Amino acid sequence: MQTNDGDSENNNNLVARDNKIILNVGGIKYETFKSTLTSFPTTLLGSIFYHYSDEQNPLADPNHKNEFFIDRDGHLFHYIMQFYRTGKVPTIEQAIGLIPITAQELEDELEYFKIPTYPPSSFSATTLSPSLLSLRHKMIATEIDSFTSTLSNTLLTISSQFKKEFFFKRQFQIRVEISFHSNERISDFNIYPSVNSTIKTQLQKGFDGFAVLGYAMLDRFGEEIGRYMTTTVQGCTWECKKVEEFGWGGLQQMYKVKIGVENSFEHDDVLNHCCLTSAPDSIGSCD
Template identity: 35%
Template sequence: MHNDDYYKLPRFFFKIKIRKASNRLSSNINMMAGNSQNIEPVIVDDRIILNVGGIKYETCKSTFTAYPDTMLGTMFHERNKFMLHPISGNEHFIDRDGHLFQYVMKFYRTGKVPRLDEVITQVPISQEELDEELDFFMIPRNKPSRVKPTKRIHVRDLIISSQLAAFINALRQIISILFLEFKEEFLINRHFPIGIQLTFYERKKLQIFIIAPPSGLKARIEKIIQPFESIGFCLLEGFADDVERYFEDSITGIEWDCIERRKYLEHGGMVKLFDLRITLDDKCDKTDLMKSCCLKRARGENG
């Protein structure tokens, strides 16, 4: 009978089962009393496997319960073990992003919330995505102290700075979405560059929208870039070179091409626009790869 079936038996029958089990245990102890040195203590396996979105992490329950106010600390507390539903043995499935979970594990193992650039992941991750994941797992974070600025900032500068940060974050999200969409082709096929072109008009909304290779992501990406249809041109006009340097410094393998041009209309007149092309390069430098790969550690241990 499965252990869970005990909870369905009448109380008196359950007591009988306990009494019989207790009698058998007492009998076994008496038989072994003369040779107690052969009795080995029972070791409870504290190890668990978390399958997070298909990526498996092996750790100990005590790693999580050391932080009882977090979601996983509460989940694996002894008092809540009846609520657990392992998929097999000590393996538990959590339907979240397995790449982002590296940051969560970093907190449990070090007690510190890592910065975005302190963990190497296979796909680009934005600060907004990281904050959302930390909030989901109830990871505590120290709020930064409010420092009075030494220099007054003009409200116009604040607005532009805020919009520019949001624009960069939107482009990072699009790059991440494109990589995940074509991940298999990108890894298996050589010479398989992935690219997207966005065209921003000076006084018109976004009109041209091209993804190569073609995919069904158009609606999803349009939703991300929609807030910048009318201001994308202004942001690129003032900061195209700065944005390009940002992406080149923070994400390797990105080819950025931003061209300002004029388009002459059929009924007369002219409108200025920016063609923004972002390509994920399929080149792979083995030397650079080994610097950030798990094989580096294995090579160091073996040699």
């Protein structure tokens, strides 16, 4: 059955009216919507209003419909409500600017209401609702997986260009140097020893997709990326330094990455890891 626009608007108004509630916190009342609280279902209030009906809600005031009483400091609850409305936890510096409050008081309220807190950074998960956190984590993890895969494939491709050197030189090293800038660009893409210019261009294009996020990933996960590369790629070396240099646009911040493969081998080690280890001893050597 179709409804006209007037009926639809009336229905929306009824839903909003039923959704609106009053939180009486220590005598100070806050008006909000249930949906504002339940968008953070892992918090205390989000969990209560998600799992309980109005009649069963342990916070319900029997004398006032749609009103719920919370025996906490009503002034400090301002910051809790701010989190539900913005998804952000205020710093103690921001909190002090509004009402007298200590860091311990703010921490106690956040803990009581089970508000998630994270180390302050540009990646702070408190800027997103819990329903988006898993998606965000997957996106970041995917970017890291792609980045480390590109690093590994780059080393493999370069190594394949020096098969002769790997055979005849007892010690041989390859190295790639890349700079990831905070202004979302990549520079200083150098390979040692040098390779064919076409191959170098192809490899450099493989990193173009990380121009925007390369600096950010290294800033947040550089140590872990280096540990992964050196433990999963045999003979891999890793160096990542944050530097500041003056350029055309003034002072620039960047991460300079040096990654390579440094291997040496012994004759017996090779024999023990290939089919030749089972060759009969009676066959003569090549003279």
